[in-house]
Amino acid sequence: MSRRLLVVALGVLTAIGGFVDAGDLVTNAVVGSRFGLSLVWVVAVGVVGICVFAHMSGKVAAVSGRATFEIIRERLGPTAAGLNLLASLAVTVLTLVAEVGGIALALQLASSVDHRLWVPVAALALWLVLWRVKFSVMENAAGLLGLALVGFAVAVFLLGPDWAELGAQVAQRSAATETGATYWYFAVALFGAAMTPYEVFFFSSGGVEEGWGTKDLATSRLNVLVGFPLGGLLSVAIAASAAVVLLPAGIAVDSMAQLTLPVAQAGGTLLVAVVIVGLVAATSGAAIETTLSTGYTLAQYLGWSWGKFRRPAEAPRFHLAMIVALVVAVGVLMTNVDPIAVTEYSVVFSAVALPLTYVPILVVANDPEYMGEHVNGRVMNFLGTVYLVILVVAAVAAIPLMIVTEAGG
Amino acid sequence: MIASDLLDVRVLDAGGTPVGWVVDLRFVLDGPPDGRLAGARLHGLVVSPRTRSSFLGYERSRVRHPWPIAPLVRRRHRGTFLAHWEDVARVPDRDDGTDPEREPVVVLQVGYTRYTAGL
Amino acid sequence: MTRDLPRRLRRACAAVAAACVTAGALVACGPAAVRADDVNALRSVSDHLDASASAVATARLAVRARATGRLPSVTADATVAEAAETATGAVHGIGTLTVAGQDAAGAREKALDAASGAVGPIAAVRTWLGGSPSAPDDVLRALDDAATALDDADRMVRRTTGEVAP
CATH class of the missing domain: 1.20.5 (Single alpha-helices involved in coiled-coils or other helix-helix interfaces)
Structure with missing residues (x-):
């Protein structure tokens, strides 16, 4: 019994630590430093959305014993699933570039070695982990260390902000120095960051990796419904720390290093060290997840054998796909592109790709032939449809807003 | 012949009037055992009158969710029928499509039967 | 396939x-x-000045935190290095814009001076971080002066575009 409890607790903790990735870190800090807490509602909308779709795909994996993407290909046919594959693969690789860049930036904070030098090292380390380390070990390690990001929440409390003023910011619909289009551009970016497509593919494939069955449905639901919202709170804490310290100082976040300034002011060297551990763990965990996701989606679409539960020799093309993805990521970062800019673009393009990746999950979760008695109920379908509308609006608005605001200017 | 020779191909009735496009193939597993499964036999073609886009699997069941995708797909595909393989008179030739004048087509027999496509 | x-x-x-x-x-x-016409060019100048001011403020926070022993010196150095990149990027951005009118050219000139003037104090912070521990007063004063110059330049740019009354 206590062992069971331990497993559940571990799942929830890793969900919290695993929720935040480079996109969340950067976007929340940028938004907090420029708009205060006036965009917190977007994080809430995004968290509910990721809960809805992660729960659906986890259910598909647990009930059918197969990953979402295999079923999407089978159910929707090669054309529709192919579009889905292209969109999610492109966004996932872009996200991977952002994550590897994020690891490098975070390591720079602890070493003063330039982040460009860290990129190949980080990629090599990622590959070794993906090749050698057991799925559950790398998931739990990254998730638990990622919990160190709680340091941001601690920092907010230590800073002792004027809570009434922060509350007033939550109710605001704009910031004095920013235009309406910029506000909505960052709303879309924040939404894309919270709902990054790879999370759902990873969640369902991870369910297959860990051999979920119908009896694990309750655990899966708990992981999602407790872990993700608490992870969302971490996002809000990052935005709040930036809103309390950086916004009044006139600092608009454009580097990861600036995230440590509020933490330093609040908790000193020790808390900064804790947060840097969290930054490295969160970006590494997300880099592992995105790399795996590129392998999962490709292999599941093309019918290759896949999975960390197989030895690399038994799933060679799956591992090759991941190596190629890592090489692409290193190649892009070696062009001296700014990883923060890549991250900002990745969350916006995530928003563009959201309908293509999430709609098929909604379709499959409604198919009684796969789902049997666990087919979507009224409430899930209502939420699914509401989010369908939000996803389409965000996707359609993303590129025009990007052009009008010159990517947030 | 492979499945993609038939999929997406225009369907004509015996008089040459277009009746739609092949959107799916339906097989039955009643052939002689091939390994552990019975061999598959082509039972018929699913023909949709209005569109050659995918049915997204909605022909197989009476699922009406999620709104609005299911109703929209059903509307696009209303009038879809199953033509048995015995009712097919002609299938695309190997060199159809190489000549722009000769679009690959499936031609149905005179007096073919439209079966309901649902499962 | x-x-x-x-x-x-x-x-x-x-x-x-x-x-x-x-x-x-x-x-x-x-x-x-x-960014074809002057107003748009000057708006862009103003954006670059904001970025530069943000870099100066970042360096100032880093110095304060380092001086009170709240920020590890490697982290402070990485932070200020990024700020220096932003500041030089702003100089580059302002320097490569073209403006046609006399007023606009004057405002651009002042902005370029202020942005260039901010790079030195930020670079000096890294020297201060690398050197033996000393009071940060001089470093902070230089940063404050840079911030004031940026502020003045920004006000002049905004006056030229008519965003704020003369």
Whole structure:
């Protein structure tokens, strides 16, 4: 019994630590430093959305014993699933570039070695982990260390902000120095960051990796419904720390290093060290997840054998796909592109790709032939449809807003 | 012949009037055992009158969710029928499509039967 | 392999690729194309001044935190290094803009001076971080002066564009 409890607790903790990735870190800090807490509602909308779709795909994996993407290909046919594959693969690789860049930036904070030098090292380390380390070990390690990001929440409390003023910011619909289009551009970016497509593919494939069955449905639901919202709170804490310290100082976040300034002011060297551990763990965990996701989606679409539960020799093309993805990521970062800019673009393009990746999950979760008695109920379908509308609006608005605001200017 | 020779191909009735496009193939597993499964036999073609886009699997069941995708797909595909393989008179030739004048087509027999496509 | 990918999928791939290229081209050309006239150019100057001021403020926070022993010196150095990159980027941005009118040119000149003047104090912070521990007063004063100059320049730019009353 206590062992069971331990497993559940571990799942929830890793969900919290695993929720935040480079996109969340950067976007929340940028938004907090420029708009205060006036965009917190977007994080809430995004968290509910990721809960809805992660729960659906986890259910598909647990009930059918197969990953979402295999079923999407089978159910929707090669054309529709192919579009889905292209969109999610492109966004996932872009996200991977952002994550590897994020690891490098975070390591720079602890070493003063330039982040460009860290990129190949980080990629090599990622590959070794993906090749050698057991799925559950790398998931739990990254998730638990990622919990160190709680340091941001601690920092907010230590800073002792004027809570009434922060509350007033939550109710605001704009910031004095920013235009309406910029506000909505960052709303879309924040939404894309919270709902990054790879999370759902990873969640369902991870369910297959860990051999979920119908009896694990309750655990899966708990992981999602407790872990993700608490992870969302971490996002809000990052935005709040930036809103309390950086916004009044006139600092608009454009580097990861600036995230440590509020933490330093609040908790000193020790808390900064804790947060840097969290930054490295969160970006590494997300880099592992995105790399795996590129392998999962490709292999599941093309019918290759896949999975960390197989030895690399038994799933060679799956591992090759991941190596190629890592090489692409290193190649892009070696062009001296700014990883923060890549991250900002990745969350916006995530928003563009959201309908293509999430709609098929909604379709499959409604198919009684796969789902049997666990087919979507009224409430899930209502939420699914509401989010369908939000996803389409965000996707359609993303590129025009990007052009009008010159990517947030 | 492979499945993609038939999929997406225009369907004509015996008089040459277009009746739609092949959107799916339906097989039955009643052939002689091939390994552990019975061999598959082509039972018929699913023909949709209005569109050659995918049915997204909605022909197989009476699922009406999620709104609005299911109703929209059903509307696009209303009038879809199953033509048995015995009712097919002609299938695309190997060199159809190489000549722009000769679009690959499936031609149905005179007096073919439209079966309901649902499962 | 390509044979069993349906034609529609291949066509869809081509369409998606074309859309990406178009979107990319739009994003790439966008900023350059709209900055044709002076007001737009000066708005862009103002954005660069904001970035520069943000870099100066970042360096100032880092110095304060380091001076009170709240920020590890490697982290402080990485932070200020990024700030220096932002500040030099702003100088580059202002320096490569062209303006036609006399007033606009004057405002641009002042902005360029202020932005260039901010790079030195930020670089000096890294020297201070690397040296033996000493009071940060001189470093902070230089940063404050840079911030004031940036502020003045920004006000002048905004006056020229008519954003704030003269």
